[in-house]
Amino acid sequence: MLMKEKKLLLTIVALLAWWNVKSMQAQDVFPTSDAIWVIHKYIEKNEQIIYGLSGDTIINEQTYKKLYLLNDTTLNIDEGDIFVAGIRQADKRVWVQPADKKDGSKFDEFLMYDFSKSVDEEINFGKKPPMMGWPPNNCFSFECVSTNIYNTTGVVYSVEKNNDNVFLYIDTENSIGLDIWIEGIGSLGGLFFHPLQFPSGFGSPIGYQLICMKEKNHVKYMKEGCTSCFETPTASIENNNIENQLKVAYKQKDKIIKIIFSEFVPGLDFVLFTANGEVVNTFALADSQTNINVHSLSAGLYLYKITGKNRYQSGKLIID
Numbered sequence: 001m002l003m004k005e006k007k008l009l010l011t012i013v014a015l016l017a018w019w020n021v022k023s024m025q026a027q028d029v030f031p032t033s034d035a036i037w038v039i040h041k042y043i044e045k046n047e048q049i050i051y052g053l054s055g056d057t058i059i060n061e062q063t064y065k066k067l068y069l070l071n072d073t074t075l076n077i078d079e080g081d082i083f084v085a086g087i088r089q090a091d092k093r094v095w096v097q098p099a100d101k102k103d104g105s106k107f108d109e110f111l112m113y114d115f116s117k118s119v120d121e122e123i124n125f126g127k128k129p130p131m132m133g134w135p136p137n138n139c140f141s142f143e144c145v146s147t148n149i150y151n152t153t154g155v156v157y158s159v160e161k162n163n164d165n166v167f168l169y170i171d172t173e174n175s176i177g178l179d180i181w182i183e184g185i186g187s188l189g190g191l192f193f194h195p196l197q198f199p200s201g202f203g204s205p206i207g208y209q210l211i212c213m214k215e216k217n218h219v220k221y222m223k224e225g226c227t228s229c230f231e232t233p234t235a236s237i238e239n240n241n242i243e244n245q246l247k248v249a250y251k252q253k254d255k256i257i258k259i260i261f262s263e264f265v266p267g268l269d270f271v272l273f274t275a276n277g278e279v280v281n282t283f284a285l286a287d288s289q290t291n292i293n294v295h296s297l298s299a300g301l302y303l304y305k306i307t308g309k310n311r312y313q314s315g316k317l318i319i320d
Contacts, residue, residue, distance in 0.1 A: 029115040029183045030087065030094045033065060035215040036073055039190030041133065042206050047278060049140045051191060057086055059097050064088045069141050071316055072303050080301050080316050084141045092116040098129065098142040105147045115168060115183050117156045128152040131194050133208065185213050185221050248304065250317045257292040257317065264288040273303040294319055
């Protein structure tokens with residue numbers, strides 16, 4: 001009798017474990033780690049905003065995944081990347097805990113997605129901060145968003161399934177367009193932003209649009225026509241590699257970027273970008289040492305890449 005009871009107990013434990021695994025899988029309506037979103041901004045001027053999910057944190061005794069505002073499409077988090085918020089999910093809902101502001105003020109946790117709803121059902125987002133990125137704030141963390149906010153609601157307009165992806169079309173009270181959510185990816189408006197729209201049906205678009213997203217090196221979404229969201233070099237030159245072939249450094253005293261080859265590779269270009277991804281200038285590297293004068297550049301964080309001859313290197317420079 002004891003043996004039968006033991007077998008029954010083991011069976012129950014196994015069934016509970018199976019049920020927990022199935023429940024956890026059902027709740028994964030948002031990436032769990034190592035994900036990058038590239039978002040295109042169409043307001044005032046075209047630029048890209050990049051977010052990445054990497055690592056864990058505990059806030060108010062709750063475990064969250066860490067979301068960063070990135071300066072490039074890598075998850076090598078450094079001091080130039082900004083911690084934006086904690087992300088957690090449960091019961092097909094995705095919750096966001098914004099980072100505390102520099103002045104010490106705090107936001108309440110709010111609901112970002114709810115994939116459990118059906119058509120015509122209402123979604124209560126709680127105290128969801130206003131959309132970021134619009135003038136005059138024009139920033140992409142919660143730092144410049146007011147904490148004096150009220151409850152936000154939305155209604156599910158329709159639900160569709162295509163190629164194993166579930167699409168929810170959401171009409172929210174503060175939206176200027178119909179937001180589209182894709183299970184496992186997020187909003188096609190780009191996480192926190194107003195979806196893309198065309199004023200009066202004509203003219204240039206305004207708003208934001210997700211152009212590509214990947215999780216653990218698997219591209220899960222790419223807008224039609226987008227061909228260069230995530231660059232995959234066939235060979236690389238890494239700064240901290242034993243076989244290092246070049247060094248890139250900023251010399252504050254002389255206001256120059258110095259590029260030095262230990263073994264010169266002809267046919268390479270050095271491209272300098274702003275932190276928002278706008279090209280500042282492109283320079284052909286024609287010698288084992290190149291000095292680039294940056295006296296005219298504003299102080300701040302800049303990105304660079306070196307490409308050509310099946311070689312690739314990218315990095316960040318702080319110019320002051």
